[in-house]
Amino acid sequence: xxxxxxxxxxxxxxxxxxxxxxxxxxFTKVVPNLLVVVTSSFGFMRGKKEGLFVGLCSGILIDLFYxxxxxxxxxxxxxxxxxxxxxxxMFYDDDIKLPMILITLSDFIxxxxxYIFSFLLRGRLDCFFYMKTIVIPEVIYTVxxxxxxxxxxxxxxxxxxxxxxxxxxxxxx
Amino acid sequence: MKKKKPKITLSSEYVLLIFSILxxxxxxxxxxxxxxxxxxxxxxxxxxxPLQKGINQVGSVxxxxxxxxxxxxxxxxxxxxxxEKIDELTTExxxxxxxxxxxxxxxxxxxxxxxxxxxxxxxxRVIGKDAGNWFHNFVIDKGSxxxxxxxxxxxxxxxxxxxxxxxxANSASVLAVIDDTSNVAAQILSTSDxxxxxxxLQLMNxxxxxxxxxxxxxxxxxxxxxxxxxxxSDKYLPGILIGYVDEIDTDSNNLTKSGTLRPAxxxxxxxxxxxILKLKGE
Numbered sequence: 001x002x003x004x005x006x007x008x009x010x011x012x013x014x015x016x017x018x019x020x021x022x023x024x025x026x027f028t029k030v031v032p033n034l035l036v037v038v039t040s041s042f043g044f045m046r047g048k049k050e051g052l053f054v055g056l057c058s059g060i061l062i063d064l065f066y067x068x069x070x071x072x073x074x075x076x077x078x079x080x081x082x083x084x085x086x087x088x089x090m091f092y093d094d095d096i097k098l099p100m101i102l103i104t105l106s107d108f109i110x111x112x113x114x115y116i117f118s119f120l121l122r123g124r125l126d127c128f129f130y131m132k133t134i135v136i137p138e139v140i141y142t143v144x145x146x147x148x149x150x151x152x153x154x155x156x157x158x159x160x161x162x163x164x165x166x167x168x169x170x171x172x173x
Numbered sequence: 174m175k176k177k178k179p180k181i182t183l184s185s186e187y188v189l190l191i192f193s194i195l196x197x198x199x200x201x202x203x204x205x206x207x208x209x210x211x212x213x214x215x216x217x218x219x220x221x222x223p224l225q226k227g228i229n230q231v232g233s234v235x236x237x238x239x240x241x242x243x244x245x246x247x248x249x250x251x252x253x254x255x256x257e258k259i260d261e262l263t264t265e266x267x268x269x270x271x272x273x274x275x276x277x278x279x280x281x282x283x284x285x286x287x288x289x290x291x292x293x294x295x296x297x298r299v300i301g302k303d304a305g306n307w308f309h310n311f312v313i314d315k316g317s318x319x320x321x322x323x324x325x326x327x328x329x330x331x332x333x334x335x336x337x338x339x340x341x342a343n344s345a346s347v348l349a350v351i352d353d354t355s356n357v358a359a360q361i362l363s364t365s366d367x368x369x370x371x372x373x374l375q376l377m378n379x380x381x382x383x384x385x386x387x388x389x390x391x392x393x394x395x396x397x398x399x400x401x402x403x404x405x406s407d408k409y410l411p412g413i414l415i416g417y418v419d420e421i422d423t424d425s426n427n428l429t430k431s432g433t434l435r436p437a438x439x440x441x442x443x444x445x446x447x448x449i450l451k452l453k454g455e
Contacts, residue, residue: 016221019301019312020229029378030306048185056192064217065346066303066310068338068354071199078196082189114307119353119374129375134306 003160007042007054010156014038015061030137032145033107035062039077040106041099041153043084044091051081076113080106093158099150100143107142111135215341218316222344225300226314233444292410294328294447295319300344309352309377310335313446316343320450324408329446332414332437333357333402337448345448350415351377351440358406359415362399364389368430370400370415376433380440381419385431394421400434410453 014034022031035058043051059074067073084102091098115130124130183191297313315321317340327334327347335349348355355372368387376383387394398418402409414437421432 012221012224015304016224016228016301018304020225021231021235023302031304033305035304049188052185052189052192061217061221062304064214065221065301065312066305066308068203069200070203071196075193075196075200078189078192082185085185114305118307122354124353124374126375133378134374138306 002163006156006160007050008057010153011035011038011054011057011061015058019065030134030141032142033110033138034142034145034149035077036080036107036110037103037142037146037149038153039081040084040103041150042157043081044087044099044102045154045157046085047088048082048085051083051085052078053081055079055081072117076110080110093154096150100146103146103150104139104143107139108135111138214339214344215316218341218344222300222312222314225312226298229298229300293450295321295450296445296447297345298445299443307374308354309349309372309440310338310346311349311443312344312346313448314344315448316341316345318342321345321448322452324452326408326410326413326449326453327446328413328449329438329443332416333409334438334440334443334446336408347446349440351382351436353377357409357415358403359384359400360403361387361389361394361418362401364391364393364398366394367403367405368400370434380435381433382416382436383431384418384421384434385424385429387421387430387432388428389421389430394418394430396420406453408453410449410451 014037018031018034022034039051039055039058042054055077056074059077062073062077063070084106087098087102112135115127115135119130120127295315297315297319299311300314301312303310313327321337321340323337323340325337327336333350335347335352335355337345338348339346349372350357350370351372353372353374357370358367359370360367366387366389368384371383371385373381373383384400396418400415400418402411402413402415404411416434416436416438419433419435421430423430
């Protein structure tokens, strides 16, 4: 229960940051995609199911506020969370390489899918331009932010796991 | 081990399947029908709008600081430039004022109504912008409580910003005219030639919007001319300034022209907007 509340609050904070403060930073044209970082992190840290739910929460928020079609972002984020869940067995708590690779890939694929579905299908064919000005800068910025932000998520997850373990052992006694 | 109530647990594959189907159904429903997420959005916005408002204030303070430092030199130069301009404009204004009185007299003579009636407007603050980098829609802090409806026009200072695409009780989403999915029926003010103004992500980086299908058989339209919303638009009220023509080239069919315009509104620093409380259809 506590985990759910904490995760939802984390997603809310990321969403709000992403569409207010991070948009207002004057030197950067793109916004890092914190929601992808959170979704993907919980995917490989906690498994498919939790990744799926975190993705769903993030997607619904974007759908409700900024999308014409309800459900597109939910679907996209959900699959990002789910697919990251496949790497749970390869994930070690201290390793930073795998998370970085997975988050980079997730964000890149996220950008590509949005380009394909909402630009390419409307006849905007100049794919290199969109890669150069949006997808790649967003990925780079996201990776830089992830270096700090991922530690925070990992810290929160560790805290939650410790607490769950403690209450579980209490229960057994 | 403890005894536990039997709990129904679905494997993640099933959960994924169920939600995928749900999402696809929602996509099809919202895409093919007029159903919107209005009620759901209202619930969500009760939580998020206050949050966004608060954080946004912090954000604008931070932006204010950094811009102050960066722009101080520019501002000094600009100040002198502007002072010169004030003198220029005052003289121009005097002339125009005289023209205006003359026009008013003439209108009275011809018993013409005012061409553009004064619309009722509501001021709103921009509290959030699109969460990604692809689109240019934003959320404002007024909603159906303040009389806002879908398709109402949004302006800021000197020109057209966009139109409202969805409304909840205390917030509304606005689709900006520079967004890649936006189309506006427009006309050139001086010649009344019709054209279509389309937002374009590629041009957006240079702060421009595309013009297309301009029929200008007399070759009169030149850079700098005003582009306004047209009478034939079914969503935008007529006569709102969109921007100024930047470039114009003849299309390969030799009949129409296309080019770019500079929007009258500074979309990068949009903070307050005005919503016109009149729908085109009314």
